[in-house]
Amino acid sequence: MPEVNCPKCSSKMRVDWRRNNTLTHFFYSCPSCELESQIEVEDFLEKKIQEILGIKSEKLEESIKKGNTKFFISMGIPTLLFKKETGELESGTVIYLSDEIEVIRGFPKIRRTLLLGPSLKNHFQDLIAVEEKMNGYNVRIASINCSDICQDISKNPESNSKGFDEANEDIKHNKIVALTRGGYICPFTTKKAQELMNLDDFFADNPELIICGEMVGTDNPYVSQYYPEVGKLAFRVFDIRHKLSNEPLSIDAKRKLLKQYNLPAVRLFGVFSADDAQEKILELIKEIGLEHREGVVMKHPSMEIPPLKYTSSQAHDREIKYAFNFPFDFGRAFFFSRVVREGFQAYEMEDSPEELQKRAQRLGESIIYPMMDIIKQINDGEPAVEDTTINVDSKKEAEEFVRHLHDLGVSAMLIEYKDGNAIIRRIYNATNDKIKNYLNGGLY
Amino acid sequence: MPEVNCPKCSSKMRVDWRRNNTLTHFFYSCPSCELESQIEVEDFLEKKIQEILGIKSEKLEESIKKGNTKFFISMGIPTLLFKKETGELESGTVIYLSDEIEVIRGFPKIRRTLLLGPSLKNHFQDLIAVEEKMNGYNVRIASINCSDICQDISKNPESNSKGFDEANEDIKHNKIVALTRGGYICPFTTKKAQELMNLDDFFADNPELIICGEMVGTDNPYVSQYYPEVGKLAFRVFDIRHKLSNEPLSIDAKRKLLKQYNLPAVRLFGVFSADDAQEKILELIKEIGLEHREGVVMKHPSMEIPPLKYTSSQAHDREIKYAFNFPFDFGRAFFFSRVVREGFQAYEMEDSPEELQKRAQRLGESIIYPMMDIIKQINDGEPAVEDTTINVDSKKEAEEFVRHLHDLGVSAMLIEYKDGNAIIRRIYNATNDKIKNYLNGGLY
Numbered sequence: 001m002p003e004v005n006c007p008k009c010s011s012k013m014r015v016d017w018r019r020n021n022t023l024t025h026f027f028y029s030c031p032s033c034e035l036e037s038q039i040e041v042e043d044f045l046e047k048k049i050q051e052i053l054g055i056k057s058e059k060l061e062e063s064i065k066k067g068n069t070k071f072f073i074s075m076g077i078p079t080l081l082f083k084k085e086t087g088e089l090e091s092g093t094v095i096y097l098s099d100e101i102e103v104i105r106g107f108p109k110i111r112r113t114l115l116l117g118p119s120l121k122n123h124f125q126d127l128i129a130v131e132e133k134m135n136g137y138n139v140r141i142a143s144i145n146c147s148d149i150c151q152d153i154s155k156n157p158e159s160n161s162k163g164f165d166e167a168n169e170d171i172k173h174n175k176i177v178a179l180t181r182g183g184y185i186c187p188f189t190t191k192k193a194q195e196l197m198n199l200d201d202f203f204a205d206n207p208e209l210i211i212c213g214e215m216v217g218t219d220n221p222y223v224s225q226y227y228p229e230v231g232k233l234a235f236r237v238f239d240i241r242h243k244l245s246n247e248p249l250s251i252d253a254k255r256k257l258l259k260q261y262n263l264p265a266v267r268l269f270g271v272f273s274a275d276d277a278q279e280k281i282l283e284l285i286k287e288i289g290l291e292h293r294e295g296v297v298m299k300h301p302s303m304e305i306p307p308l309k310y311t312s313s314q315a316h317d318r319e320i321k322y323a324f325n326f327p328f329d330f331g332r333a334f335f336f337s338r339v340v341r342e343g344f345q346a347y348e349m350e351d352s353p354e355e356l357q358k359r360a361q362r363l364g365e366s367i368i369y370p371m372m373d374i375i376k377q378i379n380d381g382e383p384a385v386e387d388t389t390i391n392v393d394s395k396k397e398a399e400e401f402v403r404h405l406h407d408l409g410v411s412a413m414l415i416e417y418k419d420g421n422a423i424i425r426r427i428y429n430a431t432n433d434k435i436k437n438y439l440n441g442g443l444y
Numbered sequence: 445m446p447e448v449n450c451p452k453c454s455s456k457m458r459v460d461w462r463r464n465n466t467l468t469h470f471f472y473s474c475p476s477c478e479l480e481s482q483i484e485v486e487d488f489l490e491k492k493i494q495e496i497l498g499i500k501s502e503k504l505e506e507s508i509k510k511g512n513t514k515f516f517i518s519m520g521i522p523t524l525l526f527k528k529e530t531g532e533l534e535s536g537t538v539i540y541l542s543d544e545i546e547v548i549r550g551f552p553k554i555r556r557t558l559l560l561g562p563s564l565k566n567h568f569q570d571l572i573a574v575e576e577k578m579n580g581y582n583v584r585i586a587s588i589n590c591s592d593i594c595q596d597i598s599k600n601p602e603s604n605s606k607g608f609d610e611a612n613e614d615i616k617h618n619k620i621v622a623l624t625r626g627g628y629i630c631p632f633t634t635k636k637a638q639e640l641m642n643l644d645d646f647f648a649d650n651p652e653l654i655i656c657g658e659m660v661g662t663d664n665p666y667v668s669q670y671y672p673e674v675g676k677l678a679f680r681v682f683d684i685r686h687k688l689s690n691e692p693l694s695i696d697a698k699r700k701l702l703k704q705y706n707l708p709a710v711r712l713f714g715v716f717s718a719d720d721a722q723e724k725i726l727e728l729i730k731e732i733g734l735e736h737r738e739g740v741v742m743k744h745p746s747m748e749i750p751p752l753k754y755t756s757s758q759a760h761d762r763e764i765k766y767a768f769n770f771p772f773d774f775g776r777a778f779f780f781s782r783v784v785r786e787g788f789q790a791y792e793m794e795d796s797p798e799e800l801q802k803r804a805q806r807l808g809e810s811i812i813y814p815m816m817d818i819i820k821q822i823n824d825g826e827p828a829v830e831d832t833t834i835n836v837d838s839k840k841e842a843e844e845f846v847r848h849l850h851d852l853g854v855s856a857m858l859i860e861y862k863d864g865n866a867i868i869r870r871i872y873n874a875t876n877d878k879i880k881n882y883l884n885g886g887l888y
Contacts, residue, residue, distance in 0.1 A: 111887040118885030308887065327787070332780045337888070339779075340771060343815030344882060347823075356812065364808025368800065371787030438788060441562030443555040443752065444781070 006030035015078065049080070052101055052244070059087040074185045075175070077146060081183045082106065090246070092183040100145045105246035107138055107181060107212055107239075110297060110309045114344035117278045120298065123308060128277045128298050129251045130284065132267040133309055134236055135225045135294040136216030138181045141193050142243065143203035146175045176203060180222070184408060188390060188401045189215060196235050202261040209249075212239035214266065221390045221401065221424055227293075232391070236266040238297065248303040271301060281310065282349060289314040313359060316342050317366045324370040326384055328430040339363070378435045384428040389421050398422030450474035459522065493524075496545055496688070503531040518629045519619070521590060525627045526550065534690070536627040544589045549690035550627060551582055551656055551683075554741060554753045558788035560722045564742065567752060572721045572742050573695045574728065576711040577753055578680055579669045579738040580660030582625045585637055586687065587647035590619045620647060624666070626852060632834060632845045633659060640679050646705040653693075656683035658710070665834045665845065665868055671737075676835070680710040682741065692747040715745060725754065726793060733758040757803060760786050761810045769814040770828055772874040783807070822879045828872040833865050842866030 004013045011032040050057055063069050068084040078097040085091045090106030113119035120128060176199050178189040192215070193199065202211070217233040218226050227234075237258055240249045249257065251268070258265045272280050281296060288295070289312030299307040316338045323330040323338075346359055374384055392398045395417040402424060405412040416423040438444070448457045455476035471484055494501055507513050512528040522541040529535045534550030557563035564572060620643055622633040636659070637643065646655070661677040662670050671678075681702055684693045693701065695712070702709045716724050725740060732739070733756030743751040760782045767774035767782075790803055818828055836842045839861040846868060849856040860867040882888070 113885075114882045114888050115885070118883060119887060120885075122885035123887075324783075324787070327784060332776060335783075336776045336779060339768075339811055340815075340888070343768070343771070343812060343819065346812055346816050347819040356816070357809070360808040360812035361805035362808065363811060364804040364806065365801070367783055367807060368787060368790055368804035371784075372790050372800070375787065375791040438558045439562060441557075441559070441564075441566035443563060443567075444558050444784070 004028045006033060009033045048101060049095065053089065053103065055087045055089060075177065075187070075190075077144065077175075083182070092179070092181055094179065094183045096144050098145050102142075102144050103244045104140060104142050104144075104179065104183075104210060105241070105244070106183060107140060108246065108306065110307050112341075113298075113308045113310050114341060115348050116281055116310060117348060119308065120274055120277050120281075124274050124277075124298070124300055124305060126274060127271050127301050128274055129271045129301050130269040130277070130281060131238060131297050131299065132269065132288070132293070133295040133297045133311065134214045134216045134227070134266060135223060135315065136214040136220055136236075137222040139186075139189055139193065139213055139215050139235070140179045141176065141199065141211040141213070142179070143174050143176050143199075143207050146173050174203070174207070176200075180408070182408060184404065186401075186404055187397070188221060188392070188404070191397075192233060193235055196233065197263055198261075199263075202257075202263065206257075208243050210241045210243055211237055211263070212241060213237040219389060219391055221388045221405075224388055225292075234264065236264055238266045239303075250303050251299060251301045269296065285310065285312050286349070288312060292318070311341065313342060313345055313362075316345075317362055320363065321366040321370050324367050325374055326386075326428040326431040327371055327374070328434040329384075329428040374431065375435055375439070378432065379439055384431040384435070386426045386428070387415070388424050388426075390424060391420055392417075392422050393420065395422070398424070448472045450477060453477045492545060493539065497533065497547065499531045499533060506530075519621065519631070519634075521588065521619075527626070536623070536625055538623065538627045540588050542589050546586075546588050547688045548584060548586050548588075548623065548627075548654060549685070549688070551584060551625060552690065552750065554751050556785075557742075557752045557754050558785060559792050560725055560754060561792060563752065564718055564721050564725075568718050568721075568742070568744055568749060570718060571715050571745050572718060573715045573745050574713040574721070574725060575682060575741050575743065576713065576732070576737070577739040577741045577755065578658045578660045578671070578710060579667060579759065580658040580664055580680075581666040583630075583633055583637065583657055583659050583679070584623045585620065585643065585655040585657075586623070587618050587620050587643075587651050590617050618647070618651070620644075624852070628848065628851055630845075630848055631841070632665060632836070632848070635841075636677060637679055640677065641707055642705075643707075646701075646707065650701075652687050654685045654687055655681055655707070656685060657681040663833060663835055665832045665849075668832055669736075669738075678708065680708055682710045683747075694747050695743060695745045713740065729754065729756050730793070732756060736762070755785065757786060757789055757806075760789075761806055764807065765810040765814050768811050769818050770830075770872040770875040771815055771818070772878040773828075773872045818875065819879055819883070822876065823883055828875040828879070830870045830872070831859070832868050832870075834868060835864055836861075836866050837864065839866070842868070 005011065006013050009030060009032045011030055013028040013030050016027040016029040049055065050060060063082065063084070063086040066084075068082065068086060070081045070083055072079055072081070080095040080097065082089050082091060082093040085106075086093075090108050092106030094104050096102045096104070113123075176190070176194060177185045178193045180186045180189065199211070202209075214236050215222075215233065216225065216227055216236060217230045218224050219232040237254075240254045240257060241247060248254070251271075255265060255268070257263075269284055270280070277298070281298070284296065292314050293312065294315045295309060295311030297307050297309050299305075320335060320338050323334045342359065342363055346356055349355075351359060378384060390398070390401065392401070395414075398414050398417050401422070402412055402414050405424070405426075410426060411429060412424055412426045414422055415425045434442075449455065450457050453474060453476045455474055457472040457474050460471040460473040469484055490501070490504060493499065494504065507526065507528070507530040510528075512526065512530060514525045514527055516523055516525070524539040524541065526533050526535060526537040529550075530537075534552050536550030538548050540546045540548070557567075620634070620638060621629045622637045624630045624633065643655070646653075658680050659666075659677065660669065660671055660680060661674045662668050663676040681698075684698045684701060685691060692698070695715075699709060699712070701707075713728055714724070721742070725742070728740065736758050737756065738759045739753060739755030741751050741753050743749075764779060764782050767778045786803065786807055790800055793799075795803060822828060834842065834845065836845070839858075842858050842861050845866070846856055846858050849868070849870075854870060855873060856868055856870045858866055859869045878886075
């Protein structure tokens with residue numbers, strides 16, 4: 001933020017967060033003579049951001065015009081979020097506007113291969129490192145600089161949302177935060193990440209790095225899946241990246257660093273030659289599929305080539321089941337892409353006729369059974385909802401998390417809090433409304 | 445068309461179809477002094493159409509602006525086609541601009557019930573006539589007035605498309621034509637309809653009526669399905685409607701008229717009370733499903749309430765199989781809606797656990813098997829195409845039909861003509877391109 005002194009009493013002015021600040025216009029008010037002195041600063045941020053990110057002025061302006069950027073205060077920090085890809089910037093990129101402007105780039109989309117054989121040969125050159133793709137939610141953890149200004153703001157009860165994690169503010173002007181995919185700081189994840197891992201040493205030594213990983217386990221408010229080695233909740237790191245450039249460390253450098261700071265990595269299944277990889281990965285996928293595990297991410301050891309992903313039949317099936325439990329919320333797009341994956345996998349795996357039949361039948365069952373169940377359920381007066389239990393320290397903390405879900409556009413509510421366990425309910429409105437309508441004789 | 449005399453030589457002028465006429469602007473040229481006299485007539489048609497159809501001027505203008513109307517010559521007749529619903533006018537409505545303006549309304553969309561029980565009670569009052577819904581293509585047959593002007597044009601080799609069915613033009617100024625759903629006159633259907641039925645007497649007595657029905661059978665270039673009672677090709681009438689108003693005759697009046705003129709009707713399964721209908725129709729659907737027949741249309745005997753449709757599990761399955769034979773041409777939307785129908789039918793039919801499992805497994809097989817097959821086929825160098833054989837009198841007639849398919853936006857070609865049999869090939873480009881791309885290692 002540019003420093004501005006009050007033209008009347010010369011005190012240091014503060015950004016007036018009650019007003020509608022934008023990327024190109026800031027309103028300041030004077031804390032000494034109160035509302036009597038207000039000034040507006042234009043273009044400061046736009047110029048600053050262009051300078052730092054090297055993003056073209058037109059692209060930035062277009063993004064602002066289209067509403068693809070969002071400006072808000074998160075945990076006391078003025079934040080600019082890129083909701084959609086803008087020039088080189090991935091969607092989910094955030095810029096924190098403390099005294100120092102800090103950029104945390106969005107996690108890059110990992111492209112999928114439908115047929116391992118030809119894509120691996122096309123895409124990679126020599127070696128392929130195969131890591132496990134776990135089924136949880138994508139998190140970026142970073143240490144961000146927190147200026148006097150934002151501390152002031154975070155103590156101001158007028159501000160939109162406050163960190164419930166006040167303790168962190170003692171770490172002089174540095175804050176460790178955890179962002180979910182879209183670029184919002186998740187208070188739950190921020191707290192849990194620091195309970196699950198000692199991150200202070202890592203970030204004290206490497207403030208310019210970002211830890212990217214998956215939060216997994218059954219007590220996971222976004223994507224709950226049981227992993228025997230995890231149980232309720234754990235974090236697994238898959239990438240370490242540089243803040244501003246988003247450049248990843250090589251596989252070796254990453255693993256060395258994680259070992260040094262005792263941070264948990266996702267499983268590395270091995271490093272295969274491009275020639276062997278298809279066969280090895282198909283075997284692996286069958287094996288981990290039987291354990292109901294998700295899939296793999298294939299990376300060049302140098303990380304200079306973008307990674308690819310590939311998933312198990314059981315994962316497709318589980319997602320199709322989920323989609324058809326809430327068919328009118330998830331059906332169309334969700335569904336087709338997963339069915340296509342199954343088709344290509346069946347082709348490449350050369351299933352025996354019996355295996356192929358089983359795969360096909362299982363797919364049909366994953367569609368019809370959940371759909372039947374949800375129609376029955378809604379007919380019995382029970383709505384389409386999904387409950388998750390999360391472990392929190394207080395009801396306030398649970399409420400904070402629900403507010404965060406609302407920020408993400410998720411329809412959710414806290415339905416119970418007892419002894420540190422909070423039950424969060426998501427409501428699937430499209431499924432409820434449509435099925436009710438058909439049950440009442442509505443036409444398709 | 446308004447009559448216009450040449451300002452130079454006073455001869456009767458003709459619309460100049462080589463120029464880009466629109467609903468609001470017509471170009472005339474003089475046949476006597478040739479290109480030397482051209483005039484433009486504005487707004488004539490717009491006013492005339494408003495007068496006849498009672499459609500609001502703004503709606504009509506909007507439809508023209510959006511490109512939802514199309515103006516062309518079809519079988520020698522200047523034609524205005526409503527490609528999309530406009531005010532009260534159904535999509536597929538055509539206006540023939542001979543001396544008399546004739547309106548053939550689009551066939552109204554029949555809404556679908558997902559659950560018979562509640563919808564029948566909601567929708568119908570007392571009695572429900574249940575007719576068979578056959579799997580072919582929707583055809584409207586009408587007799588249209590053909591003025592001197594359009595006969596002149598149809599003989600002009602410059603015009604876009606000529607009827608191959610020249611014989612009809614002898615029936616002084618009246619022409620029987622068959623339109624497919626979108627509102628285009630199909631030369632193949634026009635000819636076959638008259639071979640299959642004696643329509644002259646009916647239309648001589650009832651020029652203001654339209655026969656609506658389904659062309660079915662295996663030698664069907666649009667939708668080929670075997671019906672034992674049909675074989676290669678047959679027509680079944682399901683509605684008789686008034687030209688301008690689109691009002692249908694009652695079930696009784698329709699059947700009486702069809703009997704009188706010896707025209708074939710779709711099967712009437714019976715007329716049930718609203719209370720019995722659900723049970724009767726569910727039984728019926730199971731029964732005809734086992735014969736791989738499509739479904740039923742439920743109508744109020746008076747036809748004063750819009751009909752509803754309901755289809756068999758086997759029909760859904762067949763369509764899903766078809767969709768997954770050309771997954772990237774038909775997948776997404778096509779698929780989801782059929783799967784939803786299966787879910788609701790399973791719910792309402794109260795399948796036993798074994799029946800339910802079979803239904804689910806069959807659905808999965810209908811997805812995976814065709815998808816596997818097409819991937820293999822394309823990998824073997826054989827493209828995704830669909831061949832149909834039609835019976836025609838000449839190669840010229842077959843070519844005419846392919847041109848008609850192109851008008852409909854269908855990618856098709858004549859690949860063989862021999863002894864009255866023409867093989868028409870449709871090419872599924874999206875499926876070919878995408879699967880080839882994935883087989884070559886393209887990413888999803």
